[in-house]
Amino acid sequence: MGSVLKLRGIRHRRGGREVLQIDGLDVAAGERLAVLGPNGAGKTTLLRLMAGLEAPSAGTVELDGTRTVHADAELRRRIGYATQRAGLLSTSVQRNVELPLRWRGVGREARRTAALEALRRLGVEHLADRPAPALSGGEAQRVSLARALALEPRLLLLDEPAAGLDAEARRSFLDDLAALLADRSITVVHVSHRPDEALRLADRVAVLVEGAVRQLAEPPHVLREPSDATVARLVGYENVVRGRIAVDGQILLAGHPCGLRSDRPPGEVTVAAWATAVRLGPPKDGSLEATVEQVAAGPGRWEVVLAGDEALRAHLPLSEPPPAAGDRRSVSLDPALATLLAG
Amino acid sequence: MDAVHEVLARSALVSLTATAIALLLGVPLGTWLALSRLRGRRLLATFVNTGMAVPTVVVGLLVALLLWRSGPLGNLELIYTLRGMIVAQVLIATPLIAGITMAGLQALPPELPDQLRALGAGRSQLIVRLWLEARVPLLAAAMAGFGHAVSEVGAATIVGGNIHGQTQVMTTSIVEQVGRGEFGEALVYAGVLLALAFAINALLTSVQQRAASWARS
Numbered sequence: 131m132g133s134v135l136k137l138r139g140i141r142h143r144r145g146g147r148e149v150l151q152i153d154g155l156d157v158a159a160g161e162r163l164a165v166l167g168p169n170g171a172g173k174t175t176l177l178r179l180m181a182g183l184e185a186p187s188a189g190t191v192e193l194d195g196t197r198t199v200h201a202d203a204e205l206r207r208r209i210g211y212a213t214q215r216a217g218l219l220s221t222s223v224q225r226n227v228e229l230p231l232r233w234r235g236v237g238r239e240a241r242r243t244a245a246l247e248a249l250r251r252l253g254v255e256h257l258a259d260r261p262a263p264a265l266s267g268g269e270a271q272r273v274s275l276a277r278a279l280a281l282e283p284r285l286l287l288l289d290e291p292a293a294g295l296d297a298e299a300r301r302s303f304l305d306d307l308a309a310l311l312a313d314r315s316i317t318v319v320h321v322s323h324r325p326d327e328a329l330r331l332a333d334r335v336a337v338l339v340e341g342a343v344r345q346l347a348e349p350p351h352v353l354r355e356p357s358d359a360t361v362a363r364l365v366g367y368e369n370v371v372r373g374r375i376a377v378d379g380q381i382l383l384a385g386h387p388c389g390l391r392s393d394r395p396p397g398e399v400t401v402a403a404w405a406t407a408v409r410l411g412p413p414k415d416g417s418l419e420a421t422v423e424q425v426a427a428g429p430g431r432w433e434v435v436l437a438g439d440e441a442l443r444a445h446l447p448l449s450e451p452p453p454a455a456g457d458r459r460s461v462s463l464d465p466a467l468a469t470l471l472a473g
Numbered sequence: 474m475d476a477v478h479e480v481l482a483r484s485a486l487v488s489l490t491a492t493a494i495a496l497l498l499g500v501p502l503g504t505w506l507a508l509s510r511l512r513g514r515r516l517l518a519t520f521v522n523t524g525m526a527v528p529t530v531v532v533g534l535l536v537a538l539l540l541w542r543s544g545p546l547g548n549l550e551l552i553y554t555l556r557g558m559i560v561a562q563v564l565i566a567t568p569l570i571a572g573i574t575m576a577g578l579q580a581l582p583p584e585l586p587d588q589l590r591a592l593g594a595g596r597s598q599l600i601v602r603l604w605l606e607a608r609v610p611l612l613a614a615a616m617a618g619f620g621h622a623v624s625e626v627g628a629a630t631i632v633g634g635n636i637h638g639q640t641q642v643m644t645t646s647i648v649e650q651v652g653r654g655e656f657g658e659a660l661v662y663a664g665v666l667l668a669l670a671f672a673i674n675a676l677l678t679s680v681q682q683r684a685a686s687w688a689r690s
Binding site for chain 1: 582584585587588590591592593594595598602605606684
């Protein structure tokens, strides 16, 4: 399948500092690419370059083989762009959705139909006649997305579209967004700093750190084999700790075996483990031990903070009695839920 | 003495014409000042803001010097004419309209122009949409421009000369009557002038507030 979007040799400077360095990045037709990165990683800048709103200091961004730099309105009209802030105009919801269609020369009846259909798909058709400034944050984001989708764009750019929504509104918004994208063949680039959001909607994930792509792979691969400690933390590993591979292949944390093994040569290693990988037991001689520092009830689990040989976080089933603060416990890691990082 | 209605009509003609021309000049200038990133924009914005505070009598003096028979634009024969008075009032109202337009557009969300471009707006579509978004301050600019033009007396006196039947307007007429001690007549003219200002501003305010309350509803 051909590439809709091609980035080559991108170098972008701002305020005397290089904020993006991407040697090459292709997005295939119909692909959904998530760009995951912390705040300030250059995600929004990357989307602005893709949208042709900003020219890279060096390199090229091509949409269907045409450079987006200094793109005319005609090229930009193949792109739908939903930003962090809904950016709705002070007119009715329906007119907000219709306006970009009017700019594309769509006739009155066709744009009315397309606008109402897009609003219906996002579950906000009943708001069509309401003034956009009177909408709640969640409603406004849905209308903003409906406006982008109504264009049937060749490329849809989503800049943290669920930012600013409360947990319930975010969950519901993402459910609907996932369903909408699933039955369409739109090419999507979606940026987020939240791993759950990025991984859920993506065919591939590009992890962007300090303006550079650290890892580019399918979500399960990034989750199972993050390329380094920064990527591991970004995708949500609660525990990223330094350890050592012993001569017998055991992984030692703070000098004690932790239940993991490796066939790599002896030496330093970084271990990434989900909080659900941490198992607690009664103290034993020679085992890795920790003191329970905090215990809190979380969604469907006990969230435990451990201090001691290694500072770790553990998630324990709610069905089990929680440890008490101050308890001394032995600690081991479930190999199925932990991984060794390169370097 | 000219009949009140004749002077009133002349005042309305001069001030509304001047306001219309000042809108045609001031709104694009204010828009450019709000959106441009070119060098010199700040300096020009400072000039515009200064222009908002220049006494009308000083504007009148400068325009009179330009339009005087022996002045650089004397061959246009605009001194002591309604057209000359319109020129002076345009110079008075334009900085005010440009300044308020600039402030109104700069008060919009800073990301809005890029969002509109990303949605496919061409240059003129973008500007028209920004004006519509800033319609409340833009109407305030029109009201301020008209208010400034219709109420000023310094430039009207110097450039128009307060010639009965030709260039006398409400404000210059009031000054003349007060000078003659005819306070009753002056109060009648003042009342009519206030009524004119009220009628125009009531119309514009109605449009402005309807727009504002709709967006809040």
